[in-house]
Amino acid sequence: MHKNDRRFSYHSTMLIARAFRYCAAPRAIATPTAAPQIRLTILPALRPLSTLTKPHLLSTLTLTHTPFSLRPSSFRLIPNSPMATLNQVMRGARKPKNKLSKTPALDSCYQKKGVCNKVYTTKPKKPNSAVRKVARVKLSNGKVVIAYIPGEGHNLQEHSVVLVRGGRVPDLPGVRYHIIRGALDLQGVPNRMTSRSKYGSE
Structure with a gap:
């Protein structure tokens, strides 16, 4: 290592330590407006380094931005987190989630009356194979659903009135x-x- 490089690394280490000492001072944290004063104090000491063998490293030492400890957001020590803290849970931060209905067309009713618009057959998905009887029914609340016709044989046709569950x-x-x-x-x-x-068998 060259003598100038050794001297540069020593000076840079000392200046960085001095900068952190200024940033960590209680008066600096108490007064966020002290950032320009710290910049004016440190920058004159950094100017002689521009004559060294590696001036391109000087940009890493200059305080072009406000130090992290002087920003207003740095006074908040706990970052925003999606998980609630224990104190927030004790205060009731977690609200119960509403359970989604599996039969939204019935409007919280046990059964609904409807009129068949179409009676047809369909095939089940793999690996089953059959011919299933279904009907498209318009309920009394105006919603249209596809309902299954259980059992062997049926007498349903278009415009038949049925009860859907x-x-x-x-x-x-x-x-x-x-x-x-x-x-x-x-x-x-x-x-x-x-x-x-x-x-429905008697």
Whole structure:
């Protein structure tokens, strides 16, 4: 290392230490307007370094901006965080999230009456394979949903009045409602021996 380089590193270390000492002084923190005074105090001491062998390193030592400890935002020691602190939790900062309804078209009702606009069949998603009977129903509140027709056989047709309840079909995307068998125009499943109450069988 060259003698001038050694001298430069020593002087730069001393000047940086002096700058941090000025920035960490209590009077500097108490008066943020002291930044120009600190700059005027340090910059004259840095000017002789411009004659050394590495003047391009001088730009790293000059205080062109206000020191971090003098900025108004530096007085806040705790940064903004998305997680609530323990004191904030004790004060009730966490609000319970509203649970989303799985049957929003029913408007918090158990069942809704509707009119069938279309009765058709559809195929389930993989790996299942079948022909499922569904109907597009316009409910009494004006909302249109796709409802599944459970059981074997049905007598539904267009303009039939049905009763719709909630309940999805796992392998039919978009079908989140069931039509109740044995209510209004939809008849129950004949000759049903098990689970008769679910299919409207007498």
